[in-house]
Amino acid sequence: MADDRFKILRRIRRRRSAAERRPARDSRVAVIGLGRFGHSLALELMRRGWDVLGIDADPGVVQKTGDELTHAAAADCTDPHALEQLGVGQFSRAVVGIGSDLEASILATSNLVDAGVPNIWARANTRQHGQILKRVGAHHVVLPEHDMGERVAHLVTGRMLDFITFDSDYALVKTLAPKFVGGVPLGESRVRSTYGVTVVGIKRPGADFTHATAETVVEPGDVVIVTGRTQAVETFAELE
Numbered sequence: 079m080a081d082d083r084f085k086i087l088r089r090i091r092r093r094r095s096a097a098e099r100r101p102a103r104d105s106r107v108a109v110i111g112l113g114r115f116g117h118s119l120a121l122e123l124m125r126r127g128w129d130v131l132g133i134d135a136d137p138g139v140v141q142k143t144g145d146e147l148t149h150a151a152a153a154d155c156t157d158p159h160a161l162e163q164l165g166v167g168q169f170s171r172a173v174v175g176i177g178s179d180l181e182a183s184i185l186a187t188s189n190l191v192d193a194g195v196p197n198i199w200a201r202a203n204t205r206q207h208g209q210i211l212k213r214v215g216a217h218h219v220v221l222p223e224h225d226m227g228e229r230v231a232h233l234v235t236g237r238m239l240d241f242i243t244f245d246s247d248y249a250l251v252k253t254l255a256p257k258f259v260g261g262v263p264l265g266e267s268r269v270r271s272t273y274g275v276t277v278v279g280i281k282r283p284g285a286d287f288t289h290a291t292a293e294t295v296v297e298p299g300d301v302v303i304v305t306g307r308t309q310a311v312e313t314f315a316e317l318e
Contacts, residue, residue: 104169104170104171105127105128106129106130106169106170107129107130107169107171107172107173108130108131108132108166108169109123109130109131109173109175110133110155110174110175110190111133111134111174111175111176111183111201112132112139112140112143112150113134113139113175113176113178115177116134116201119173120132121146124146124147124148131148131149131164131166132147132149132151133150133153133166135153140152155174155189156181158189158192161193166195167194167195170195171195171197171198171199172190172198173198173199173200173201174187174190174199174200177201177202177203183201183202183207183211184210184211187200187211187214187215188214188215190215191214191215191216196217198216198217199217199220200216200218200219201220201221201222202220204221204224208221225243228241232251237253237315237316238251238252239252239253243308247307247308247309248306248308249305249307249311250304250305250311251305251312251314251315252303252304253301253302253314253315254300255280255296255298255299255300255301255302256318258317259277259302260295260296260298260300261297263292263294263295264290264291264292264293264294265292265293267296273306273314274307275311276304276305276306277294277296277302277303277304278303278304278305280294280296280300280301280302281300281301282297287303290302
């Protein structure tokens with residue numbers, strides 16, 4: 079009897095733990111295409127507590143990945159009836175991870191739009207592919223190869239430790255603080271007026287990141303997080 083009670087309590091704790099990890103809003107997402115990109119995305123969503131329906135046209139792929147996801151199905155999502163049967167139109171979010179088959183990517187995205195999914199993410203291999211996906215109704219387009227190539231190029235050619243772009247001309251950069259900002263509060267260093275960037279975070283060696291304020295004093299060896307126009311943050315990151 080005691081063992082049975084222990085098992086019941088353990089199951090309850092597991093359910094509570096899963097519920098705590100799960101987002102408060104609708105936590106269902108459909109991932110169409112379980113190649114490297116889609117599979118990796120689906121696993122990360124699962125890790126974050128989301129319920130994932132993984133869909134792929136290849137039954138072998140579904141068989142390999144099905145046990146890792148909440149639900150998995152082998153279906154041709156270029157056929158709108160397949161999405162209807164799976165109930166994808168009831169999901170608030172869907173991701174089209176198909177990359178190699180341009181026609182399938184476009185048709186699957188178009189079918190999601192017709193099904194009324196309000197938040198559609200789609201992977202594109204090229205900017206032209208991305209433009210087509212936006213025209214058929216994708217709300218967000220991701221170019222993983224292009225974005226990663228741009229990011230690595232910035233890291234290879236400069237002093238940046240990390241680089242993230244927002245829109246077409248705004249970026250966030252992690253870099254070593256240049257010497258000229260050291261020893262005085264940021265409000266007195268004139269970083270924003272001189273270089274057009276804002277220092278939003280700072281990390282001392284051996285410490286965690288913290289918010290930067292006008293009173294924050296930067297020391298040699300500190301790592302800073304800087305935001306601003308792409309050209310401005312690139313220039314700032316090159317300062318010694």
